[in-house]
Amino acid sequence: MIRLAIQKSGRLSEDSLSLIRECGISFVSSSYKLKTEATNFPLEILYLRDDDIPGYVQDGVADLGVVGQNVLVEAGLPELEVEPLGFSKCRLSLAVPRGEAYASVADLQGKNIATSYPQILGTYLAGHGVQANLHTISGSVEIAPSIGLADAICDIVSSGSTLLGNGLREVETVFRSEAVLIANRSLSAEKQNLLEQLQFRMQAVRRARRNKYIVLNAPVASLDAVKALLPGIKSPTVTPLAEQGWVSVQSVVNEDDFWHVTDQLKAVGAEGILVLPIEKMIS
């Protein structure tokens, strides 16, 4: 049995649980439980505060964990990371009051900066040769300038609306973060094997999320152009239609390229384009 720690309740919880479920692992979860056992995979899930996850994985209380890179690096344990998971993307940024002049990070020399990330920020400032006074606070960092506690802040930003609502302007990106899978460095051979099985499933789920299955009809004359637009995994599947001079083409397309590619497919004469979600994608 391998133990995986995930955030009990917060921004990472829902996406962590759905990733495990999409890996085909079933379990009953309830908000008041501290742990739960999967019914079809030798996995136990522990529900913890995100800040505790790196330490518990390092100590072996949990074998694996899902946590933001921001928390992992702040805890000084970046070496535990095994796999980026593609959700909870955010950045750790420096921000100053909107009216304040700011040209470069050198302007922060000798200033008071409030943050919950003194390690990451300290490393960043040292790398830029800036010395500032860091005030470590655990929450509501964005109000520090307005109550006179700090000249600037360094906090997590995603949409930017919290900064905006507090009269602050984002001036530097200090660190980019997303949720990652972490693992204890000395897993037994059995647990290492279970970790590899989990990683294989997570990669298949992520690949499927990034791609769509596409089916379309095209005139034979456009086939080369269609093939060039839809290279697929190896090459597209091409089958003749009952109507002479037409073929059906099946392939996969990356979600990021999707609209651009469909516009071009229409331009070369493709019709009846169907796009379907992919459940798993094994390379």
Ligand code: PRT
């Ligand atoms: O209770 P526990 O300690 O487990 O949770 P927590 O309150 O410490 O963490 P939580 O649930 O808020 O965040 C968990 C992780 O989600 C963080 O460590 C980040 O990796 C990631 N994440 C992604 C974020 C955000 N987006 C985010 N927007 N974490 C925090 N925020 C906050 C930020 O602190 C600021 O207050 O949201 C506000 C900014 O958001 P915007 O959209 O207004 O810019």
Ligand code: ZN
């Ligand atoms: Zn936390």
